[in-house]
Structures are given as C-alpha cells and as structure tokens.
Amino acid sequence: MKYIYLDHAATTPMHPDVIEEMTVVMNSIFGNPSSIHGVGREAHHKLETVRQVIADSLQVKPHEIIFTSGGTEGDNTAIIETTEMMKDQGKHIITTAVEHPAVLQPLHYLENKGYEVTYLPVDESGRVRLEDLSVALREDTILVSIIYGNSETGQLMPIKEIGELLKEHPAVFHTDAVQAFGSERIAPEEMGIDLLSASAHKINGPKGVGFLYKRDGLKFQPLLRGGEQEEKRRAGTENIPGIAGMGKAVELLTDEEKENHKIRNKGFEDIILNKLSEAGIDYQVNGDRENKLSHILNIWFKGVSSDLLLMHLDLNGAAVSIGSACTAGTVDPSHVLEAIYGKGHPAVKESLRISFGYGNTIEEIERFADLLIKTAQRLKN
Known part of the structure; x- marks a missing residue:
C-alpha cells in the first residue's frame, strides 16, 4: 500500500513541472551568469527572469530579491548583517519565543557578542500580542524578527499590524516566511516588511535554494563575501537550475x-x-x-x-x-x-x-x- x-x-x-524545468535548464543553460559572453548572458537572462517572477509574486522590485541557499541563509543574513550595520544605533533585538531555530540560533550568537534579545511570550494560541511588542520597543531597538506562520502549529502572526506599529520606529522588521510564502498573500511594501526569507523546498521546489527580500534603501552587508554576485549582496555563483526550479514553483502558486x-x-x-x-x-x-x-x-x-x-x-x-x-x-x-x-x-x-x-x-x-x-x-x- x-x-x-x-x-x-x-x-x-518537487512538482513534475519543476523537475521538467530544471532538467531543461541543466541540459541547455550551463554558463556562469557573471560571464559577459553569450553563454553567460543566457544564464543571466534566466536568472533575471526568475527574479522578476518572484518580485511579481510579492509586488516588489526585482532588484529587491537576493537569491540564497534557502531559509536558513536568509534568516542568518537578515539578522546578523542588519544588526552589524546598525550596532551604532543600539544593540537591542526583539523576537518571539516560538521562532524557527534558523532565527533563534543566530540570535543566541549575537547575545554572546553583547547584544540584548527580548523574547516575547505568546498567548494560548501561540500568537504574539501587539501590546507586548509595543511595551518591549525601546529607542535602542534595531531589529524586530517575527515569524510569519509558525512551522509547528501553523499559527499566523499579526504581521501587518506589527508593520504598522513599527512604521514610526527606526527598527528593521524581518519576517521568516518560509512556511507562509506558498500559502498566504504577502505584500511586503503594504505590510511594512523590510526583510523576508523564503525557501523553495517548502513550495514543491528544489532543496538548497531560496531568496531574501530586502527593501530598497536598507543598509546591508553580505553574509557571504567573495565575488560580486547579486549586486555585491551575496557572493557565490548562482545555482541556475535550482533558481529556475524555484521560479517554476512560484509560477504555479497563483x-x-x-x-x-x-x-x-x-x-x-x-x-x-x-x-x-x-x-x-x-x-x-x-x-x-x-x-x-x-x-x-x-x-x-x-x-x-x-x-x-x-x-x-x-x-x-x-x-x-x-x-x-x-x-x-x-x-x-x-x-x-x-x-x-x-x-x-x-x-x-x-x-x-x-x-x-x-x-x-x-x-x-x-x-x-x-x-x-x-x-x-x-x-x-
């Protein structure tokens, strides 16, 4: 049985259409998208086509999408590099007690480096209270990281309301949307989200690929340093077949x-x-x-x-x-x-x-x- x-x-x-798309790309597009010759330009075109697909799904600009190896890299980059850029403004971070380990572990790392983290409690449903967040906010709060939809209970957080609350505060707002991206209608600009992490393997795409949305104008340093890929925001030759598969998975999620x-x-x-x-x-x-x-x-x-x-x-x-x-x-x-x-x-x-x-x-x-x-x-x- x-x-x-x-x-x-x-x-x-993986969805059969994703496998087919990746197979076609692996058989025909092998160039390095950073190369300036024809083979490289073909790979670059595929890369930018998928970037547009993902941007359209979030109603954001294409260059606000950074390709990553998945949700963990996106969370780590958003948390560690944002706090590094803003450390002169403060060292206070706010999150919840129910975040994914990909958020909790980099926060523990930052605590060992002298940052202070407030872990907000949740109510009996597992939802964070806006009043608790409001009370926890301080002048030296530089980052608020709240999961969009919990990976264990599925509980949705009041993301739009949090974005509204933070509108007049300088803290950066990050959300781990790995579980929610394939299910919910998410519009970062409308919801006040500055950084958003997602992963392809949660939406019938391939493992080892994801993206990070970064709002225009946000100060940012790459977590991975080396080449100048992704507009100098994430070093490393892009995984074109994986990114193509992710793009097809996103296209299917109308x-x-x-x-x-x-x-x-x-x-x-x-x-x-x-x-x-x-x-x-x-x-x-x-x-x-x-x-x-x-x-x-x-x-x-x-x-x-x-x-x-x-x-x-x-x-x-x-x-x-x-x-x-x-x-x-x-x-x-x-x-x-x-x-x-x-x-x-x-x-x-x-x-x-x-x-x-x-x-x-x-x-x-x-x-x-x-x-x-x-x-x-x-x-x-």
Whole structure:
C-alpha cells in the first residue's frame, strides 16, 4: 500500500513541472551568469527572469530579491548583517519565543557578542500580542524578527499590524516566511516588511535554494563575501537550475491555486478531526484553527506519547512529525509548545504535527485518520 506522506511542513516533493524545468535548464543553460559572453548572458537572462517572477509574486522590485541557499541563509543574513550595520544605533533585538531555530540560533550568537534579545511570550494560541511588542520597543531597538506562520502549529502572526506599529520606529522588521510564502498573500511594501526569507523546498521546489527580500534603501552587508554576485549582496555563483526550479514553483502558486489549496486542506483537516471526535479520541488542536496556515494541523493526543505514536504510524506507512524537522531526532521538547503551555505540560510530549501538500488525496487522508485512531487507542496510557 502506498506510503502516506503528511510532513509537507518539513519538506515537499518537487512538482513534475519543476523537475521538467530544471532538467531543461541543466541540459541547455550551463554558463556562469557573471560571464559577459553569450553563454553567460543566457544564464543571466534566466536568472533575471526568475527574479522578476518572484518580485511579481510579492509586488516588489526585482532588484529587491537576493537569491540564497534557502531559509536558513536568509534568516542568518537578515539578522546578523542588519544588526552589524546598525550596532551604532543600539544593540537591542526583539523576537518571539516560538521562532524557527534558523532565527533563534543566530540570535543566541549575537547575545554572546553583547547584544540584548527580548523574547516575547505568546498567548494560548501561540500568537504574539501587539501590546507586548509595543511595551518591549525601546529607542535602542534595531531589529524586530517575527515569524510569519509558525512551522509547528501553523499559527499566523499579526504581521501587518506589527508593520504598522513599527512604521514610526527606526527598527528593521524581518519576517521568516518560509512556511507562509506558498500559502498566504504577502505584500511586503503594504505590510511594512523590510526583510523576508523564503525557501523553495517548502513550495514543491528544489532543496538548497531560496531568496531574501530586502527593501530598497536598507543598509546591508553580505553574509557571504567573495565575488560580486547579486549586486555585491551575496557572493557565490548562482545555482541556475535550482533558481529556475524555484521560479517554476512560484509560477504555479497563483492566487487561485493558493485558495484551492486552502479549501482542500480545510477538507482534509475536517476529515481527520471529525473521525477523531466520532471515535471518542481525547484530543485538542494546538493553536487557533481560524488563524493559521491551512496545511499545518498540530494535535495534542491526551495520554499518548508522541514519540511512540510517530514511530507506530511510520511502521504502518504514514509520515508525520512531532515538531520542526530542524530539531527532529533530538530529545529536546518542542520550544513552541513549551511557550504556549509551559515547561512540563503533557501537551509538549503528546502532540503531533500533520501537514498536507501536493499529492495528498481524500482517500489517503481517510485511511490515515483510521490508522491514527487505531494507533492512538492502542497506545493510550
């Protein structure tokens, strides 16, 4: 029986059209886009075509898009290089307790270099409070980094409201939009976003490629130094096949397609939750169902070890997760669920993340729900 993949928040399978586009590019465009001869110009043209595609998807200028190796590089560049450029104005940074490790780790690095970081708490849904941010803002605050949509619970943050709040403050506003870019309509200029990170492998594109949006006029130094690629903002010969694949993935994500995904994902979620309720499973959805990314469903199975549940589901042909893929395989509890419920709360070790995506069908969602019920009943304490 076909394996059921429900861990699309960790990574997604490449769309066939993306594979086809990358294959064509690998077979025909091999030049260095920095070369001035015809072969190089052909590669450069492909590079700039994709830059325009991504810029159009965000309603920004093409030269505001910097190609990177993925979300981690984008987050690290935005955080480390922004604070380096603005250190004479202050050394205070604001973030949340539920950020992805690609944001938290560079912030820990900066703390060791003398920066002060305020980690905002979240409410019972996992959402940051605007009043907490307002109170935390200081004259020496130089950077605010708030995730767009949480990678574990899918909780959406009040990004537009945060941008409005920061409009009269000199702090730079960065958002990690890795999970949200393929799902939400994002307009950085309209929302007051200065820096935005995204990754291709979360939207049915290839791994190892992403982009960083940088608002015009923002002071900036490259994290990677060497050549003068990306207008001297990111050294290293660009990954043309990967960038082409990312461009095709973005082209496929029209506004209509995003809405179709939301409707489909809502249907999948309803199937699972209705079946759990009908079977009498003692569960609770982590976060606010009405204000989250549609492809992520995080459930607390009361009295059931998430480690055991994950293992038994895997052995029976279904892939889910107990947290961010970047922290999977560790014994550390979910920092996101700890921020919501508190350390030592049973939900921290009794929750699963189920995430939908390309290729999932109603039939396999129903089959998965039945397997989930059977497994949870058997493992109940």
